[in-house]
Amino acid sequence: MNITRRTMLVGTGAIALGAAIHTKARAAEFTYKFANNLQPAHPLNVRLQEATAKILEETGGRLQINVFPASQLGNDTETLSQLRNGATEFFSLSPLILSTLVPNAAISGIGFAFPDYETVWKAMDGELGAYSRAEIEKKGLVPMEKIWDNGFRQITSSNKPINSPEDLKGFKIRVPPSPLWQSMFTAFGSSPTTINFAEVYTALSTGIVDGQENPLAIASTSKLYEVQKHCAMTNHMWDGFWFLANKTAWETLPEDIREIVAKNLNASAVDQRADTEKLNETVREELTKNGMSFTDPDKDAFRQTLKSAGFYADWKGKFGDDAWAILEKAVGASLG
Template sequence: MIVSRRAVLAGLGGAGLSMPYISRAAAADYSWKFGHGFPATHPVHTFALEAAAKIKETTSGKVDIGVFPNSQLGGDSDLLSQVRAGAIDFFSTGGLIFATLVPIAAINGTGFAFKSTDAVWPAMDGELGALIRKGFEKADLYAFEKIWNNGFRQITTSKKPIRDPSDLTGFKIRVPVSQVYVSLFKALGASPTSINLSDVYTALQTGVVDGQENPLVVADTSKFYEVQKFCSKTNHVWDGSWIVTSNRTWRGVPDDIKAKVAAGFNDGAVKQRDAVTKLNDELATSLQQKGITFNDTDPAPFRDVLKKAGFYTEWKKKHGEEAWGLLEKSVGQLG
């Protein structure tokens, strides 16, 4: 399937934008709600709409999933509580958000671990991903087999590019509300501040922080190019989103329906992964045209600083020998 940037950002030809969710059929045996915090233009949403439509088709209308973007049903913390309680049926967000409940879900946020997506998928579709899903199971959640792609995170700045770790010394950078990100940038010598995404543009504009880090699709859709001058391609963290439901909801579904729902979301993940990779490549060109200057970086010096700071040793202890061993099996020795 070939997906252009325009098609992805327009919500599959605009169908996803004209309605916040897919219309429901009265004959559906299962009318489910899928909530998330991504914008309606984000590939997680547009491909979730496509997956929902496919599931409806393959189940002959027995399953009708309404997909609600933009935190319409609540913020991430609220949506997580709702899916656990059965108030909504599906929820998607990044592993680092889930980590408040499933600590192992944050392991993909280990700084400078994955060198490319070629290393990501064997790990997340293989033994490491299986171990993470067991963590969800312990939290009474069912995570679908294929994790979705948000892409590698890059650093944007207002005053200077980040070329090596020394450029981060004392640098005021916005990070998500996540222990992993705070730990990572403190170890690199920066001054990280946790700010909700909705407030980041203002924080950049007013100088509360000098930069931020996100996948390029976020820098584009949030218009950070209006208040940032440089983008340093650090690829410091690969970011992905799990789709989950509660074990209680999942146990009540017949096996044949489970298989078709799982196939819809897992097949959708594979398509979405490719689209996001292509989209990020195109966005680099687009953001350059909007005035952003790009530079590449060498990850080796950043890893060396993290080793000396004890970052990898700290997170190895937190994640445990088994999980860390599976991570290093995919990415090589870190600490």
């Protein structure tokens, strides 16, 4: 699939219109809501709309999933609460934000753990992903088998380029609501501030924080280049989105519908991974044209700073030896 900004936006409208037409023609047996914090143009929403259209067709119109992007149903913390109480049936969320409920879900986000995508997918489709899903299920949520991609995260700034760990000292940076993010940037000597993504653009434009960190695709689709002028390609963390279901809502669906849903969501997750990787490879040029300048810092210097600050030893203790061993087996190296 050849994805461009235009095709993503046009596709969004087409799927929404199709859903509306179906609703008028015949009410579905089950109508579920899916919420996320990404703009409609993001590959996750594009592929999800394809998946929900296939689910509607393959279930014979019995299940309609309405997509609510861009935090329309609330910020991440609020929507996670809605998912748990059944007000929202489906939600996609970063493992690190999910860690406020499932602490060990954050293990896939350890700083500088993954060197490349090949290592990521081998781990998340393998033992590390299975471990994470088991931890999530203990809290009464149902994760789909395949995790969706957010990408490797980069640091952006409004006031100065980031060339080394020293440039992060005293730096006011927005981080999502997750202890691991707070811990990592505290180890760099930064001043991390927790802000839900729905408020990030405003926080950056008003100077509440000087910078943030996200994959380039989000910097593009959320137009963060309008309020951020510098980007450091640190690849400091890989991040994804678990597709989560409310357990009661999931088990209410007949088995044949659950099989159709899981099949299509997992297939679309794999397609979305390729879309996001491709977009993150090409969007740097687009962001440069929009006025953002780039630096390519030495990643080993950042990793050594974390090691010296006791970051890895601290989190090994929090996750436990068994979980840490699964992580190190997945990434093929000692993390300190």
